[in-house]
Amino acid sequence: MNADRMAPNTSQRPRWFAPVLTLPSLVAVLLLLAWEGAVRYSRNDLFPGPWQVGLGVVELLRKGLLLKYTVASLFRVTWGFLLAVLVGVPFGLFLGWFRTAYLAFNPLIQVLRPISPIAWIPLAILWFGVSDAAPVFLIFLASVFPITVSATAAVRDLQPVYVRAARNFGIGRVQLFLRVILPATLPQVLTGLRIALGVAWLVVVAAEMIAVNSGLGYLIIDARNAGKRYDLVVAGMVIIGLIGLGLDLLLRRAERLEGVSWGYAHR
Amino acid sequence: MTNPPPRSRGPDTTPNHDCPASHEHCGAPTGEHPPVTSLATVSIRGLWLTYPGTRWGPPVHVLEDVNLEVRRGEFVCIVGPSGCGKTTLLNIIGGFLTATRGEVLVEGAPVQGPDRRRIFIFQEGGVFPWLTVRENIGFGLDRRPGRDTVINHYLEMVGLSGFERSYPRELSGGMRQRVEIARALAANPEILYMDEPFGALDYITRFKMRADLVRIWQGERKTVLFVTHDIDEAIQLGDRVLVMTRRPATIREVVEVNLRRPRDLDSPSYLERRDRIFKAMGMSHLSGGPLGP
Ligand SMILES: Nc1ncnc2c1ncn2[C@@H]1O[C@H](COP(=O)(O)OP(=O)(O)O)[C@@H](O)[C@H]1O
Ligand SMILES: [Mg+2]
Numbered sequence: 001m002n003a004d005r006m007a008p009n010t011s012q013r014p015r016w017f018a019p020v021l022t023l024p025s026l027v028a029v030l031l032l033l034a035w036e037g038a039v040r041y042s043r044n045d046l047f048p049g050p051w052q053v054g055l056g057v058v059e060l061l062r063k064g065l066l067l068k069y070t071v072a073s074l075f076r077v078t079w080g081f082l083l084a085v086l087v088g089v090p091f092g093l094f095l096g097w098f099r100t101a102y103l104a105f106n107p108l109i110q111v112l113r114p115i116s117p118i119a120w121i122p123l124a125i126l127w128f129g130v131s132d133a134a135p136v137f138l139i140f141l142a143s144v145f146p147i148t149v150s151a152t153a154a155v156r157d158l159q160p161v162y163v164r165a166a167r168n169f170g171i172g173r174v175q176l177f178l179r180v181i182l183p184a185t186l187p188q189v190l191t192g193l194r195i196a197l198g199v200a201w202l203v204v205v206a207a208e209m210i211a212v213n214s215g216l217g218y219l220i221i222d223a224r225n226a227g228k229r230y231d232l233v234v235a236g237m238v239i240i241g242l243i244g245l246g247l248d249l250l251l252r253r254a255e256r257l258e259g260v261s262w263g264y265a266h267r
Numbered sequence: 268m269t270n271p272p273p274r275s276r277g278p279d280t281t282p283n284h285d286c287p288a289s290h291e292h293c294g295a296p297t298g299e300h301p302p303v304t305s306l307a308t309v310s311i312r313g314l315w316l317t318y319p320g321t322r323w324g325p326p327v328h329v330l331e332d333v334n335l336e337v338r339r340g341e342f343v344c345i346v347g348p349s350g351c352g353k354t355t356l357l358n359i360i361g362g363f364l365t366a367t368r369g370e371v372l373v374e375g376a377p378v379q380g381p382d383r384r385r386i387f388i389f390q391e392g393g394v395f396p397w398l399t400v401r402e403n404i405g406f407g408l409d410r411r412p413g414r415d416t417v418i419n420h421y422l423e424m425v426g427l428s429g430f431e432r433s434y435p436r437e438l439s440g441g442m443r444q445r446v447e448i449a450r451a452l453a454a455n456p457e458i459l460y461m462d463e464p465f466g467a468l469d470y471i472t473r474f475k476m477r478a479d480l481v482r483i484w485q486g487e488r489k490t491v492l493f494v495t496h497d498i499d500e501a502i503q504l505g506d507r508v509l510v511m512t513r514r515p516a517t518i519r520e521v522v523e524v525n526l527r528r529p530r531d532l533d534s535p536s537y538l539e540r541r542d543r544i545f546k547a548m549g550m551s552h553l554s555g556g557p558l559g560p
Contacts, residue, residue, distance in 0.1 A: 164363055165393035169407035169454060170383035179406075183397040262396050262434050 048231035056235035065219065070243065073204050073215040076132060077247075080139025081200050087140075088147030088196075089189060093181065095148070096155025109148060117142040117203045121210050135207035135215070142203040143196035150192025154185035187255070187263025194251040201244045216240050307372075308458065308490050309337040309360060314369030316355055329355045331515035333369070337458075342484055342491045344501035345518075346544065347511030353494040354390060354462055356516075360492065361387045361460050373458070383407060385458040386451035390466060394435045394446045401431035403446050407454030421449040424483060441472040445479075452483070458490040465500070477503055481528055498544050502537060503530055510547040520547035 032050045039049040048056070060066040095102045117138045128134040158181065166180045208217025216236055223232035255264055316330040329352040337343045347353050358364040360371055362380040371378045373385065381387070386407075394403055404418045422428050425445035435443050444464055451459055465473045477500060484491060495501050501508045508522040522543050526536060 159391065161389045161391045161393045162395060164381070164387070165389065165395070166406070168361070168381045168383065168385075168387050170381075180395070184395075186397070259397065262436060 046228060046230050048234055052231040053234045053238065056229070056231035057239070060219075060232065060235060060239075066239065069214060069216050069219045070239065073208065073217070074243070076135045076207075076215065077139055077197075077200050077204050079132075080136040080204075081143050081197055083136070083140045084143035084147055084196060084200075085193065088144045088192075089151050092148040092151025092189075092192075093155055093185065096152040096158075096185075097181070102152065102156075106152075109145065113145040113149070117199075118206050121207065124207070125211055130212055132212065134211040135204055138207040138211070139200045139203055143200045146196040146199060147189075147192050150195070151185065151189050154188035154192075155181060157188070158184050183259065187260045190251070190255060190260055194248065194255075197247055197251060198244065201240075201247055205240055216243075307336045308339045308374055309335075309492065310372045311335045311360070312370050312372075314356070314359065314371065315367045316352070316359065316364075317367050328515040330359075330366070331517050333517055335509055335518055337490060337492055339490055340488050342493065342504060342506045344505030344508045345492065345494045345511060346498055346501040346508055346548075347496065347516060348513055348548065349496050351511050351514050352516040353496070353511060356511075357387070357460050357462050357492065357494050361385065363387070383454055384456050385460060386454055386456040388444075388447050388451055388459065388461045388464045390462040390464070392440075392443055392447065392467070394443050394450070396435050399432050399434055400427055400438070400446050403435070404431075404449045404453050406450055417453050421453045424452070424486075425449040426479070439472075441468050441476060444468065444476060448480070448483070452487060452489075456489065458492065461491060461493045463495055464493075466495070466497075473500070478529065480504065485528070498541060498548070499532070502540050502544070503532070508540070508544060510544055512548075520544075522547070 036049045036051070039047060057066070095105055120138055120141055121134075124134040124137050128137060162180055162184055163176070166176055171179065204215065205217035205220070208215035209221040212218060213222075216239060220233050220236040223229040223236065255261065312334055314330055314333040316328075318327040318329060320326040333356060335343075335345075345353055345356070355364065359366050360373075360378065362378045362382060362385075373382075387393075395406065398406065401418055401422070404421055405414060408414050408417060418431075419428075422431055425448055427442060427445055427449065430438065430442065435446065438446070447464070465476050468476060481504065493501075493504055502522075502524055505524055508524060509518045510520040510522065511517070512519045520543070522540055524530075524540055526534070526540075530537060
């Protein structure tokens with residue numbers, strides 16, 4: 001492993017042999033084989049093998065459901081997550097900077113934070129009915145706490161020497177915020193966003209199983225209820241996993257952007 | 268640098284002495300205003316500082332009756348054992364901390380807080396990791412024309428041309444210190460407060476940094492107040508060396524160095540000054556080095 005990293009271009013191996021791709025592919029192939037084997041061996045009619053799941057994905061694609069439900073889920077996540085960013089980042093930075101505010105609000109946050117967003121589903125339906133607003137609200141709840149907490153921690157971890165150095169140059173409060181507090185905390189805030197987006201994607205599926213009738217979560221519960229179509233259930237699960245991976249990669253990419261990359265240990 | 272005309276303080280700028288009616292203990296004359304020599308740019312009278320006790324510990328008496336004067340254009344070193352209160356003293360002078368009692372005058376006016384005419388260089392390193400070398404050096408400069416010229420000038424002065432687009436984490440410790448010095452100088456301050464700026468560097472780098480600092484100082488003629496725990500560093504750099512005692516600290520002795528730069532570290536006069544400082548810190552050569560009893 002280390003040798004690969006030290007000399008990436010002078011490797012004797014052919015280019016296609018990149019361990020980051022080949023090793024996981026190997027694991028995937030073995031897993032699929034075991035899955036297929038297990039299904040055949042158990043002679044279970046209900047549980048699909050990988051081939052049937054692949055066909056299920058194609059069927060969903062052809063009917064246009066895959067696109068439609070993916071868009072519906074992403075739409076809810078986008079709104080819930082954006083609202084959480086708009087509330088959580090400023091509020092978190094504020095709590096990190098003002099000790100009194102922190103003392104006042106932190107206990108409340110610490111009590112609300114461990115409540116699973118799933119537990120809010122009944123209230124969300126009570127308040128918003130069966131509409132897009134209910135899952136958006138749940139996603140907001142799920143992501144606003146990790147975002148707030150990480151922004152607060154980022155400010156509290158800020159080295160006082162940077163604030164002093166900046167104040168020494170005679171800059172005002174607004175400038176201090178824009179030129180020191182914000183850039184200094186951005187990497188840690190971004191990490192909070194990444195965690196929050198992961199949670200949001202977990203929650204949208206759960207919320208859609210109960211509170212609405214579209215989206216990938218609904219797809220799964222509907223495929224089961226409407227005809228025990230476990231091939232579609234598993235197809236939905238695979239798609240959820242892939243999209244979740246995509247979202248995470250997106251924010252990982254953002255961590256390489258100029259302006260935040262200084263804050264991460266380069267691996 | 269030319270000296271501005273002597274400033275005399277009017278009656279309205281009377282400093283408020285917090286010490287008791289008689290100033291015997293703090294060295295300030297009673298009654299009349301304390302005389303301010305026209306050359307003194309930093310002047311400290313009867314400075315005391317006690318950190319309040321916490322839940323975990325009793326109050327810490329750090330500074331006890333510190334008096335000192337720094338003249339314009341002078342390079343003054345403050346040397347003292349670790350933990351004696353050097354950073355605390357410099358933080359008070361820099362306006363980051365308020366003394367328990369006593370007064371700090373800079374250019375005849377009490378210090379109200381940090382000021383861009385006096386730039387602090389921090390022991391922990393105050394270079395912003397989210398800015399490039401160039402952006403760091405330009406931090407204190409307005410977006411006026413000529414900004415780039417100033418930045419380039421100081422980049423070159425500290426020997427960092429070619430690294431302007433690097434981030435601090437890509438630099439060595441010595442280079443980061445150079446960035447901080449360049450950033451301070453670019454803001455064109457009158458005074459530099461330097462808190463053990465080379466403390467974290469290796470021996471060779473420290474040597475080079477001192478030589479460069481002297482060269483820069485001879486060019487710019489800023490007033491420098493330089494804190495260190497390293498006696499040799501103090502004598503190599505300073506016009507005068509103020510020796511601080513252990514906590515609660517005061518300034519025990521002032522050693523005029525009066526040697527031509529660059530200084531010959533083997534000359535008898537150098538060694539004589541070194542000896543005096545060792546003695547003032549309560550450590551003779553025979554009873555062990557700086558870490559001795
Ligand atoms: N904020 C603080 N609260 C309480 N004690 C402090 C604080 N800062 C420093 N001290 C104590 O004051 C003493 C002097 O510290 P400092 O000025 O940093 O010393 P030096 O810079 O000479 O090493 C030390 O004993 C330190 O533990
Ligand atoms: Mg110190």
